[in-house]
Amino acid sequence: MPVVKVPKGEAEPVKRKLKKLGLYDGKRKPKRKDEFVLLPVIDDPRVHKLGYEVLPGELPLRPERQIYKNLESVLEERLTVEELKHLRRYDVVGDIAVVQIPPELEHRTEDIVWGLRKVHPFIKVVAKKGFHEGAFRIRDYSIIWGEKRLTTVHKENGVEIKVDLSRAFFxxxxxxxxxxxxxxxxxxxxxxxxxxxxxxxxxxxxxxxxxxxxxxxxxxxxxxxxxxxxxxxxxxxxxxxxxxxxxxxxxxxxxxxxxxxxxxxxxxxxxxxxxxxxxxxxxxxxxxxxxxxxxxxxxxxxxxxxxxxxxxxxxxxxxxxxxxxxxxxxxxxxxxxxx
Ligand SMILES: C[S@@+](CC[C@H](N)C(=O)[O-])C[C@H]1O[C@@H](n2cnc3c(N)ncnc32)[C@H](O)[C@@H]1O
The missing domain is CATH 3.40.50.150 (Vaccinia Virus protein VP39)
Structure with missing residues (x-):
């Protein structure tokens, strides 16, 4: 993936412009290098026509993208390149993995569960998420693997948070x-x-x-x-x-x-x-x-x-x-x- 190198003071407006043109790669983190900033962009010929300095290089994925990427790499063994494109982001709440499975991947549910367990060996439940409903913003879930529960204790920012995904928003x-x-x-x-x-x-x-x-x-x-x-x-x-x-x-x-x-x-x-x-x-x-x-x-x-x-x-x-x-x-x- 290429990167765009700009002086520090120009980074924000250039980033905004790249985003507007759909060329900015939000999955990756920009990086400071001396008096310059390296901005992540997608591999697109238009990047080279904007008059900026474009260098080869790969910036690191944002952490939330990295875990997703790990699942993608594991599933490369079982899913086709076309199927991998439909894979969505997922969350891990305590020992519950919460996934979205689009219609194009319904037939791959077992493989996705296998991949999630491989990346996160500690998970005890895999739940498929539906939509938030009503004033209490509770989601509709179906458990597709593991123990039949949606309660767990999630650790975050130095605290423990008991949640029940079937009864309260989190x-x-x-x-x-x-x-x-x-x-x-x-x-x-x-x-x-x-x-x-x-x-x-x-x-x-x-x-x-x-x-x-x-x-x-x-x-x-x-x-x-x-x-x-x-x-x-x-x-x-x-x-x-x-x-x-x-x-x-x-x-x-x-x-x-x-x-x-x-x-x-x-x-x-x-x-x-x-x-x-x-x-x-x-x-x-x-x-x-x-x-x-x-x-x-x-x-x-x-x-x-x-x-x-x-x-x-x-x-x-x-x-x-x-x-x-x-x-x-x-x-x-x-x-x-x-x-
Ligand atoms: C978007 S959620 C945010 C919950 C929590 N702050 C969090 O970030 O996990 C909104 C919350 O408002 C609650 N809620 C909805 N209407 C309310 C009202 N009229 N008075 C008090 N709470 C309400 C819902 O039950 C829900 O827990």
């Missing part, structure tokens, strides 16, 4: 995002987390920071698992977590304001006005946005800030792909303190 791909937020939080802050699920954000933040967290969740199964998770991690936590079972739209109006509010908003729910009204210094608001509508999303937040007479600065970060051209994004909204 997304292991947000590991990096949870770490990012934990690093932004400062000791002594009061933090509010509505839509808290089984408490992954609260646990990771309390693991690293001496803070007081109030979390709110409506799904009773997620709430019970969250309480178990506080117990399970008690010895590791620097911070304290208060967990409230209830509807965020009813509970939050009764609560005071907080230094920081983190809203892992369920898809299709508009909690912007509610969560902003509870934030004093920071709001981290998650939503699903089409790449062409990021400007509109920013304007919506600005408008809400104006309505609530809050002076704010907004940075929007793409957190993960959701579907083609639609991203899960986080708006980091900094609120200027009143004089």
């Amino acid at each position: 997304n292991p791909r947000m590991k990096g995002e949870r770490y990012r937020l934990a690093q932004l939080v400062k000791d002594g802050e009061r933090v509010l987390i509505p839509f808290a699920g089984v408490l992954p954000y609260a646990l990771v933040i309390a693991r690293y920071r001496k803070v007081k967290i109030t979390a709110v969740e409506l799904n009773e199964d997620a709430y019970r698992l969250g309480l178990e998770n506080i117990e399970l991690n008690q010895k590791r936590l620097k911070g304290e977590i208060e967990f409230i079972h209830g509807d965020a739209f009813e509970v939050l109006p009764e609560l005071p304001t907080f230094d920081r509010v983190i809203s892992p908003t369920p898809r299709g729910v508009d909690a912007l006005s509610l969560t902003l009204s509870k934030a004093q210094k920071w709001l981290h608001y998650y939503d699903f946005v089409h790449e062409k509508k990021i400007g509109e999303f920013r304007e919506r937040i600005l408008e809400e800030c104006r309505r609530q007479e809050k002076d704010c600065r907004i940075r929007i970060k793409k957190v993960s792909d959701f579907k083609p051209h639609v991203f899960k994004v986080c708006a980091d909204v900094e609120l200027k303190e009143e004089e």
Whole structure:
């Protein structure tokens, strides 16, 4: 795979341009080299017509792609090149491998299970995932191999998280995002987390920071698992977590304001006005946005800030792909303190 070599100061705009042209290889990590950055690109003749310096070379895969690549290499023994193209990303949650099997590979299910067990010898369950459903965002799963259970304990960012995939939402791909937020939080802050699920954000933040967290969740199964998770991690936590079972739209109006509010908003729910009204210094608001509508999303937040007479600065970060051209994004909204 070729790489494009650009001076450090030009890396971001060139990366954006390459992405726009569909030439950037997001599976690999860019690399700093002295005063230059090497950007990963796909093998396409158009790369050579842009006027940049193009070198041969292979940049390392991102870690989440690397495990996927391992499965691909193992399966090369059993699947055709054409079939391998249909292989999708998968997740490992505790000792459960969660896979998507597209119709083109249904007849290869046994081989895929074989490959997963070879790459991850410790897994005890392989589950095929369906879609997220309802307000509680629970996925539909079918177990295709192993023990008949969807409960497990997942380790992440130095905490243990008990999950039950059949009863409560959990997304292991947000590991990096949870770490990012934990690093932004400062000791002594009061933090509010509505839509808290089984408490992954609260646990990771309390693991690293001496803070007081109030979390709110409506799904009773997620709430019970969250309480178990506080117990399970008690010895590791620097911070304290208060967990409230209830509807965020009813509970939050009764609560005071907080230094920081983190809203892992369920898809299709508009909690912007509610969560902003509870934030004093920071709001981290998650939503699903089409790449062409990021400007509109920013304007919506600005408008809400104006309505609530809050002076704010907004940075929007793409957190993960959701579907083609639609991203899960986080708006980091900094609120200027009143004089
Ligand atoms: C996208 S999930 C995020 C869960 C968790 N923060 C995580 O990242 O794993 C949204 C969560 O909000 C919960 N939820 C949905 N509507 C709610 C409401 N009105 N009040 C409180 N929680 C709600 C769902 O049950 C679900 O656990």
